[in-house]
Amino acid sequence: MTVAYSLGIIILILNAAVPTIAEGQNIISPEEGCQIIPEHKLEIPVDKNRNTELNEASFNEIIDQVIALYEPLVAIHGNHLSVEKNWKSSTVNAYARQVGDKWQISMFGGLARHEAITPDAFALVVCHELGHHLGGYPMKRWSWSSTEGQADYFAGQACAKKIWGEQASKNAAFRETIAPYPQKLCDQTWDSEADQNLCYRISQAGKSLGNFFSNLRNSNPPSWNTPDMKKVMHTESNHPTPQCRLDTYLAGMLCTELFMEDKIPGKNHPQGQNSREAEELAAQMSCTAFDGFSVGMRPRCWFAPKLAPKNGYY
Numbered sequence: 001m002t003v004a005y006s007l008g009i010i011i012l013i014l015n016a017a018v019p020t021i022a023e024g025q026n027i028i029s030p031e032e033g034c035q036i037i038p039e040h041k042l043e044i045p046v047d048k049n050r051n052t053e054l055n056e057a058s059f060n061e062i063i064d065q066v067i068a069l070y071e072p073l074v075a076i077h078g079n080h081l082s083v084e085k086n087w088k089s090s091t092v093n094a095y096a097r098q099v100g101d102k103w104q105i106s107m108f109g110g111l112a113r114h115e116a117i118t119p120d121a122f123a124l125v126v127c128h129e130l131g132h133h134l135g136g137y138p139m140k141r142w143s144w145s146s147t148e149g150q151a152d153y154f155a156g157q158a159c160a161k162k163i164w165g166e167q168a169s170k171n172a173a174f175r176e177t178i179a180p181y182p183q184k185l186c187d188q189t190w191d192s193e194a195d196q197n198l199c200y201r202i203s204q205a206g207k208s209l210g211n212f213f214s215n216l217r218n219s220n221p222p223s224w225n226t227p228d229m230k231k232v233m234h235t236e237s238n239h240p241t242p243q244c245r246l247d248t249y250l251a252g253m254l255c256t257e258l259f260m261e262d263k264i265p266g267k268n269h270p271q272g273q274n275s276r277e278a279e280e281l282a283a284q285m286s287c288t289a290f291d292g293f294s295v296g297m298r299p300r301c302w303f304a305p306k307l308a309p310k311n312g313y314y
Contacts, residue, residue: 033097033106034132034145036125038239040216043090043110050115054122056087059112062119066126066163073134073261079103081133087112092216094125096132096151098144105129116215120164120201121208124249127159128152137266137282138303139273140237147237149302152245156252157286157296158259160202171197174204181224182207182250189254189295199253206249213242222246228301235274236302244301255287255296276306283307 044050067083074081079101087109095106105126112122131154135146146154164171171194178186178200186199203224210222222243230244240248265285266278282288287296289309298305 033095033104034129034140034148034151036094036111036128037092037213037216040092042092042216044092044113045090046088046109046113049113051113051117053119054112054117056109058119059087059107059109059122060085062123063107063126066123066130066159069162070130070134070159074103076262077264081105083107094129096129096145098133103133105133114212114215116208116212118205118208120205121212123163124155124160124202124205124209127155127163130159131155134158134261134264136264137273137278138235138237139266141274144267147235147302148239149236149244149248149298152240152248153252153286153298154259156202156206156249157255157257158252158261160205160253161198164198164201168194168197171201174200178204179224185250185254185295189256202253203250206246206253209249210242210246213245217242224250228299231300232302232304235304240299240302244299247299247301251287251296251299255293257285257287257293257296260285279306 049055063083063085067081071081081103082105084104084106086106089108090110091108092110092114093108094111095104097104097106107126107129111117111125117125128151131151132145135150135154135158138147138150139145140147145151175197182203183200186196186203190196190199207222207224214221219242222245224246226243227247228241228244239245263281263285265282266273266275269275269278269281271277283290286298287293288305288307289297290305290307292310
């Protein structure tokens with residue numbers, strides 16, 4: 001038996017022993033999950049609270065309010081939503097995981113104790129983690145999870161509108177504090193005063209998170225009116241820049257399409273979770289240049305559409 005023949009037999013045996021990873025299969029380890037920010041060294045213990053707006057009671061209350069609205073929606077998909085609320089942890093992060101039919105999010109006090117995190121920004125983090133589970137297309141390769149950019153887009157387009165949509169009086173207060181640039185965007189997009197007020201609130205929550213992201217990077221905070229002009233050739237799965245993430249929250253809040261809560265667009269699509277066909281499904285519940293939208297589309301600083309625009313260059 002020749003050496004080459006023997007090596008060929010060994011390779012065949014090894015290939016047979018390694019299972020094929022089909023698109024849609026979870027290759028994110030349950031221990032790692034998906035994070036709101038990349039790994040870093042900052043920790044904020046309980047006795048070093050930098051945040052005057054959040055304490056243990058408000059930390060738990062915000063999480064409970066969001067989860068109460070989304071538990072039934074996760075159940076529609078045949079799964080159970082569980083949440084870890086760990087105020088005492090010094091971890092400055094948040095996680096999403098899927099283990100079987102258990103869809104999990106983990107929220108930590110270290111994140112809530114950061115001085116840049118407002119109560120609404122913290123709620124938007126909860127929305128982001130839910131977006132990994134429910135946001136759908138575009139998705140991380142070979143994964144159950146939406147990309148980081150899509151989780152941000154879901155937070156602004158779907159989740160924030162759901163959790164604050166009925167809080168008319170509280171939303172109205174943001175009319176007094178909104179900056180001119182996002183106010184102009186909101187007023188041009190939404191006709192009713194109630195929708196405009198909600199738009200103002202989401203924009204301010206997104207700006208607070210953008211400031212938080214830039215703080216961790218020791219970079220200048222993102223600006224309302226200086227969007228990230230980068231145009232990626234391929235959709236990126238990982239965390240965009242702080243400016244790009246602010247742009248994504250703004251895009252989500254300006255999208256007038258209704259996200260269909262009983263669907264996770266593109267997930268386990270027979271043509272592939274990130275196929276053109278999956279994008280067509282996602283276009284039915286989001287704003288795309290393919291459908292002629294000029295505002296509210298996923299920013300090109302992390303998203304590369306497969307569908308050609310109907311009007312102009314995207």
